[in-house]
Amino acid sequence: MAARVRKAVFPVAGLGTRFLPATKAMPKEMLTVVDRPLIQHVVDEAMEAGIEHFIFITGRNKGVIEDHFDRQFELEQVLAARGKTSELQSLNDDLPGPGSTSFTRQQEPLGLGHAVWCARELVGREPFALLLPDVLVQTQGKGCLAQMLDVYARHGGNIVAVDPVPDDQVKNYGVVSIDEGDGRVFPIDGMVEKPAPGTAPSNLTILGRYILQPEIFDLLSAQEQGAGGEIQITDAMLALLKVQPFYALKYEGRTFDCGSKVGFLTANVAYALARPDIAEAFKAEIKKLI
Ligand code: G1P
Numbered sequence: 001m002a003a004r005v006r007k008a009v010f011p012v013a014g015l016g017t018r019f020l021p022a023t024k025a026m027p028k029e030m031l032t033v034v035d036r037p038l039i040q041h042v043v044d045e046a047m048e049a050g051i052e053h054f055i056f057i058t059g060r061n062k063g064v065i066e067d068h069f070d071r072q073f074e075l076e077q078v079l080a081a082r083g084k085t086s087e088l089q090s091l092n093d094d095l096p097g098p099g100s101t102s103f104t105r106q107q108e109p110l111g112l113g114h115a116v117w118c119a120r121e122l123v124g125r126e127p128f129a130l131l132l133p134d135v136l137v138q139t140q141g142k143g144c145l146a147q148m149l150d151v152y153a154r155h156g157g158n159i160v161a162v163d164p165v166p167d168d169q170v171k172n173y174g175v176v177s178i179d180e181g182d183g184r185v186f187p188i189d190g191m192v193e194k195p196a197p198g199t200a201p202s203n204l205t206i207l208g209r210y211i212l213q214p215e216i217f218d219l220l221s222a223q224e225q226g227a228g229g230e231i232q233i234t235d236a237m238l239a240l241l242k243v244q245p246f247y248a249l250k251y252e253g254r255t256f257d258c259g260s261k262v263g264f265l266t267a268n269v270a271y272a273l274a275r276p277d278i279a280e281a282f283k284a285e286i287k288k289l290i
Helices: 038-048 063-068 073-081 085-093 112-117 144-155 167-172 215-221 233-240 261-273 279-289
Strands: 007-011 053-058 101-105 128-131 135-138 158-164 174-178 185-193 204-212 246-249 254-257
Touching (some): 007 038, 007 112, 038 135, 053 063, 073 085, 112 215, 135 204, 135 261, 144 204, 158 174, 158 233, 185 233, 204 233, 261 279
Parallel strands (some): 053 101
Antiparallel strands (some): 135 254, 174 204, 185 246
């Protein structure tokens, strides 16, 4: 039986230059989709999937993320005194338990692969999930990571959630090529990070959710620069593919690339429309605008 996935890694060291000036003094991961920071949405997905330990790869100016995942006693006292029990309850529900978060710093922005490598001591020699907080996956039933863990329980190995995108956007992503599969799960037989236009093996992109075996760290430690001069997780995965299976999951749900302004704004609309407390009023306002 495949070893259980208990830990999740969240790389949150990026500078967020695409959202300046909003991200000058505030981490991009704290931008809100409706009333929850991006990083909270992604931690929610990991909690729902049964993850027990949450590892954040931070950098300078990211301290507020650590504060966000701590208790706020003054606020709790005020809420309690005012009888706001449901707000108090949901603050507690959002919080990973005591001792179940770890924070380490990526000291230099050398790429996603390097950020993940910074988690090697905290993860240890066990499989782990990797979730990129730029990407939100909205689902009707189980979250994306929970769907991936179901596949992992059946197949073991390494799992990557994939999403088809229009051909002209493929160059912005990691891309996989797949073999014959069953239903939504396909063995991966190749990968490339940000392929030059016209060279991509498919239009199936790596969307930012991974289950990886710890041997990835051995490959990352020896890793050289790849696309964009950065140490790339996709290059290490391609090396690991020579000795371990990788599976692509065409998950059920919809992805929002919140690293782009349009993706982020669209996510806000989609998540607002899925919120029973504001959906009707919001829909009416949107109708007036368009
Ligand atoms: C990263 C990964 C890429 C993946 C993408 C998803 O790229 O390197 O393989 O497709 O996230 O958002 P980045 O967006 O950091 O350039």
